[in-house]
Amino acid sequence: MQNIDDIFKSRVNDYHYNTSYPLTPQHWQKYKTNRQLSFADIKDYSWYIHIPFCKTLCKFCEYTRFKAIDSEAEKHYLKIISNDIANFINQNNTKEAILHGLDIGGGTPSALSHSSLYELMLMANDYADLLTKAGDFCGSIEGSFNTIDEEKIRIIANNAKNIKRMSFGLQSSAHLMKGLNRNNGSVKHMVKVFDWCRRYGIKILNIDLMYGLPNQSKEDITTVMAIVKELMPEHITIYEYRTNMLKGDMPSDVDTRYMQYSQLFNLISDLNYDGHFGGNTFSRISDDGLSSYLHHRMIENGSYKGFGIAAQSKICNGLSYNIGKGGETLKDCMAHDTFEADSQTYILPPQEMLAKYLAISGYYGKFRLSKMNDIIGHNSMKAFKSEFEYLLNNKMIAIDHDWISITKEGFKYYGAILSLFYPHEVTPTT
Ligand SMILES: C[S@@+](CC[C@H](N)C(=O)[O-])C[C@H]1O[C@@H](n2cnc3c(N)ncnc32)[C@H](O)[C@@H]1O
Numbered sequence: 110m111q112n113i114d115d116i117f118k119s120r121v122n123d124y125h126y127n128t129s130y131p132l133t134p135q136h137w138q139k140y141k142t143n144r145q146l147s148f149a150d151i152k153d154y155s156w157y158i159h160i161p162f163c164k165t166l167c168k169f170c171e172y173t174r175f176k177a178i179d180s181e182a183e184k185h186y187l188k189i190i191s192n193d194i195a196n197f198i199n200q201n202n203t204k205e206a207i208l209h210g211l212d213i214g215g216g217t218p219s220a221l222s223h224s225s226l227y228e229l230m231l232m233a234n235d236y237a238d239l240l241t242k243a244g245d246f247c248g249s250i251e252g253s254f255n256t257i258d259e260e261k262i263r264i265i266a267n268n269a270k271n272i273k274r275m276s277f278g279l280q281s282s283a284h285l286m287k288g289l290n291r292n293n294g295s296v297k298h299m300v301k302v303f304d305w306c307r308r309y310g311i312k313i314l315n316i317d318l319m320y321g322l323p324n325q326s327k328e329d330i331t332t333v334m335a336i337v338k339e340l341m342p343e344h345i346t347i348y349e350y351r352t353n354m355l356k357g358d359m360p361s362d363v364d365t366r367y368m369q370y371s372q373l374f375n376l377i378s379d380l381n382y383d384g385h386f387g388g389n390t391f392s393r394i395s396d397d398g399l400s401s402y403l404h405h406r407m408i409e410n411g412s413y414k415g416f417g418i419a420a421q422s423k424i425c426n427g428l429s430y431n432i433g434k435g436g437e438t439l440k441d442c443m444a445h446d447t448f449e450a451d452s453q454t455y456i457l458p459p460q461e462m463l464a465k466y467l468a469i470s471g472y473y474g475k476f477r478l479s480k481m482n483d484i485i486g487h488n489s490m491k492a493f494k495s496e497f498e499y500l501l502n503n504k505m506i507a508i509d510h511d512w513i514s515i516t517k518e519g520f521k522y523y524g525a526i527l528s529l530f531y532p533h534e535v536t537p538t539t
Pocket residue numbers: 163169170171172214215216217251252253254277278279280317318319348349350351352
């Protein structure tokens with residue numbers, strides 16, 4: 110049996126250890142079940158609606174997404190989602206449930222036609238209104254600069270009062286994006302989009318940035334941060350490029366990614382955003398930079414129900430993925446009258462649930478002892494005594510009351526750190 114130091118060192122340069130879990134789709138095969146995940150006894154959760162359509166398909170993207178379709182087909186897609194939400198409400202005692210968040214993501218929800226976006230906003234809002242919402246509820250929707258216009262912003266703001274946050278991907282410089290099949294348009298257009306959002310009442314705006322992209326340079330990061338400075342979104346989210354679901358290796362090494370993260374962190378801090386080193390979210394409005402769906406999912410280890418193709422759902426002892434996750438075509442998925450047909454459900458032991466929680470929290474660069482204890486049903490400091498000792502002695506983590514944070518030194522190897530708490534037999538090749 111290898112000791113912890115050997116295991117850790119063998120993983121520090123392995124890019125498969127990131128915020129994705131499980132490390133291979135096969136790993137959970139033994140936990141697969143024909144039963145659906147049941148939310149009947151769950152009283153706190155959030156919802157996610159997946160709109161998989163995009164105007165163009167960026168080369169770097171590993172989400173389930175398809176080239177935009179015609180408005181009639183979009184409406185058919187929305188109809189299936191509407192039926193799935195209605196069934197969820199009928200099958201579960203939603204009158205007693207608290208809805209903590211609602212994120213509409215993709216893909217690109219703003220790539221929908223005006224009439225489809227209008228239908229989606231009414232549907233999402235009306236269904237969310239059937240539930241009691243948590244005090245910090247803040248619905249959020251994703252968009253892209255090359256699909257949004259003033260009318261779409263008006264449709265969102267006027268018809269979905271539960272949506273108060275909008276997130277736009279910028280990623281990196283226009284020059285780099287061009288080679289990756291993405292065009293965000295002019296800075297002038299972006300400024301106009303932000304003005305419209307604020308004028309119509311979408312108060313919290315987020316910009317997504319990426320690092321670790323193929324051929325990304327220091328200048329690409331400086332250039333994109335100059336645009337961020339003009340826009341001054343309320344939230345900034347930075348994503349490390351992941352290739353787990355894409356063909357091909359990681360284009361950068363661990364030192365380059367660490368340097369790029371540090372560059373972004375410093376430039377974002379210079380603009381007076383709050384955030385901690387190792388975290389992916391930043392805010393200038395005294396919150397954690399997350400939508401309430403993401404807050405409930407990442408920080409509270411909450412349950413969530415996903416609607417739409419490939420959407421993920423989670424409860425305390427299992428996860429499921431709707432049809433589409435297995436690589437089915439859009440036509441295959443749309444041939445059903447529910448996206449829960451042929452879904453993949455896994456009932457998982459506590460150690461797998463813990464691994465999933467840690468991978469999800471990896472985005473935030475911090476996780477909580479109390480959540481770890483809840484998941485495994487006993488004291489995690491005892492259960493992982495040697496792992497904690499190793500990480501604390503090597504100053505990879507720091508513990509402050511309930512919070513375990515990955516230190517500045519440790520962040521370079523965050524994937525290897527998280528992996529020490531994964532079940533031992535798990536590797537990217539098993
Ligand atoms: C679900 S995507 C949708 C956002 C929207 N369609 C857009 O592109 O602006 C959310 C974010 O994930 C990030 N992302 C996309 N592909 C990624 C990858 N391969 N690795 C890590 N992050 C990725 C991007 O920053 C993107 O803005």
